[in-house]
Amino acid sequence: MSKKKIVVLAGDGIGPEITAAAVEVLKKVGETFGHEFELDYKLLGGCAIDKFGVPLPDETVAACKASDGVLLGAVGGPKWDALPADVRPEKGLLGIRKALGLFANLRPAVIYPELADASPLKKEVLARGVNVMVVRELIGGIYFGPRGTKEDGKVAYDTEIYSEDEVRRIAKVAFDLARGRRKKVTSVDKANVLVSSRLWRRVVEEVHEDYPDVELSHIYVDNAAMQLVRDPSQFDVLLCPNMFGDILSDEASQITGSIGLLPSSSLGTEKAGLFEPIHGSAPDIAGKDIANPIATILAAAMLLDNMGMGKEARAVENAVGAFLSDGWRTPDLGKGKQVGCAEAGRLIAGYVHA
Ligand code: IPM
Ligand code: MG
Numbered sequence: 001m002s003k004k005k006i007v008v009l010a011g012d013g014i015g016p017e018i019t020a021a022a023v024e025v026l027k028k029v030g031e032t033f034g035h036e037f038e039l040d041y042k043l044l045g046g047c048a049i050d051k052f053g054v055p056l057p058d059e060t061v062a063a064c065k066a067s068d069g070v071l072l073g074a075v076g077g078p079k080w081d082a083l084p085a086d087v088r089p090e091k092g093l094l095g096i097r098k099a100l101g102l103f104a105n106l107r108p109a110v111i112y113p114e115l116a117d118a119s120p121l122k123k124e125v126l127a128r129g130v131n132v133m134v135v136r137e138l139i140g141g142i143y144f145g146p147r148g149t150k151e152d153g154k155v156a157y158d159t160e161i162y163s164e165d166e167v168r169r170i171a172k173v174a175f176d177l178a179r180g181r182r183k184k185v186t187s188v189d190k191a192n193v194l195v196s197s198r199l200w201r202r203v204v205e206e207v208h209e210d211y212p213d214v215e216l217s218h219i220y221v222d223n224a225a226m227q228l229v230r231d232p233s234q235f236d237v238l239l240c241p242n243m244f245g246d247i248l249s250d251e252a253s254q255i256t257g258s259i260g261l262l263p264s265s266s267l268g269t270e271k272a273g274l275f276e277p278i279h280g281s282a283p284d285i286a287g288k289d290i291a292n293p294i295a296t297i298l299a300a301a302m303l304l305d306n307m308g309m310g311k312e313a314r315a316v317e318n319a320v321g322a323f324l325s326d327g328w329r330t331p332d333l334g335k336g337k338q339v340g341c342a343e344a345g346r347l348i349a350g351y352v353h354a
Pocket of ligand 1: 076090093094246278280
């Protein structure tokens with residue numbers, strides 16, 4: 001019996017529905033394996049702006065820091081689109097990542113055989129296997145660099161900026177992960193144009209000296225986007241600066257059949273990691289009970305893993321597999337026994353076994 005404190009940041013749009021489904025699964029894990037999960041619901045994003053006037057209230061940061069892990073839904077929506085950049089919901093998400101020092105974002109893209117039909121790629125391409133781990137640097141680069149407007153708002157700029165230390169620590173994460181996988185790191189940059197990419201490439205090569213057993217190659221981001229759909233089997237760990245990882249992980253998710261399937265974990269300098277689907281708040285389908293909760297449920301599995309509950313995490317992954325092989329499908333997954341978000345959560349919880 002162990003007791004863990006989990007902060008739930010449901011957020012906006014479909015966030016409350018998908019996190020509710022994942023909480024259902026966590027509760028079943030608690031009952032099945034005899035753990036107590038103390039859930040603390042806090043506000044982040046648009047819902048926090050509505051209540052407190054800011055996307056990331058201090059009490060949310062404090063609760064996350066004091067927790068064993070954070071489960072996040074998604075933030076943002078048209079309601080807050082007209083707000084200035086600094087009080088937008090997305091700023092809250094970037095802010096909590098920064099506040100928790102979450103520099104490493106892991107986004108695994110794997111194909112479920114049951115969903116091969118949902119992938120836009122040809123069967124013979126998928127047959128070579130898709131198992132890519134996107135390692136995205138999460139609190140540096142252009143999303144956090146100097147920015148501003150000039151000439152009365154007629155000119156605007158953002159800055160891609162990386163230090164050696166920032167590149168070194170994320171590169172280590174990628175090489176360490178590769179050791180437990182197929183021992184291949186492909187580092188993504190745009191070193192033919194950007195000086196920040198040249199620094200990125202040099203530091204990645206330096207870190208590689210400590211990992212002679214791992215194969216390293218470099219790829220330009222435009223080529224990476226193309227290769228990912230041409231033959232994803234060539235990639236094992238894809239090491240990316242913040243923005244390139246943001247873009248390529250959406251692309252990788254679609255290869256697997258639906259963006260509704262990909263979880264991510266963000267790890268860093270504090271005890272608490274943050275676990276979220278890679279997709280957004282999908283305001284167009286919010287409240288309709290048709291969202292796919294699988295990415296969030298798999299994010300909960302990553303949270304369990306991070307709290308040292310490996311067998312519980314495997315039980316959740318197996319439950320998702322059983323749900324899919326029994327033919328259950330949320331609308332985004334195409335033909336099958338159709339279920340909504342809440343029902344999918346209940347069914348997957350039901351498949352959790354010790
Ligand atoms: C993601 C999202 C966020 C990001 C947005 C909502 C700020 O796209 O997690 O990939 O860019 O990191
Ligand atoms: Mg994104």
